[in-house]
Amino acid sequence: MDIIITILASISAACSDRKNLPKALISGGIFNAAAALCLVFFQGPGGVFLHHGKGAYYLYYGILVAIAVFGLVEAAMGGWVFGRLDDRHAAGKAVLYVSILPLICVAAFGGFVVLRKVN
Template structure:
């Protein structure tokens, strides 16, 4: 739970100061990718995804794989933005704004449960 609060604080700091943008992109992207992959490997689908046929079962894993790939792309964008922060700030901020939805999805799918089990 502390990791999520730290990442949210870095996202808020990146909105007010350009220097914090690469850090927020890299840490947020790596966290999303790691949490999504932990959900794929250690926790099966539940709720709506479990009792409505094979389509929703595969949708669950498809969403998590997409979030993991997006997290890696977000971390890569963070490295790219850090090279020329003044020129690439707008692109990095756009990716940061879009990255909030996958963060919410990972938390809703049970990212907190997996992280609690790992500690």
């Protein structure tokens, strides 16, 4: 949970200072992609996704793959915004606001719980 709090702190810092926006986009995107892929490979669906047929089972993996792709796009957007920060600030800020929802989904699905099991 500490890394999620750090990502949320960088998002709030990016809202107040324009220079922190690329860093928040890149770190948030990489975290979302890494956490979603970690869940795809190491933790199966549970709860509602497990006991409601194959559709819910595939929906779980579909959501995680979509979050991983969005995370990679968000990280690439951070590099794009870094190139011309003054002109692309609004687009980067919009993506940053939208990225909060996948961050919440990854945390709700389990985040990096798998890493605690390995250690």
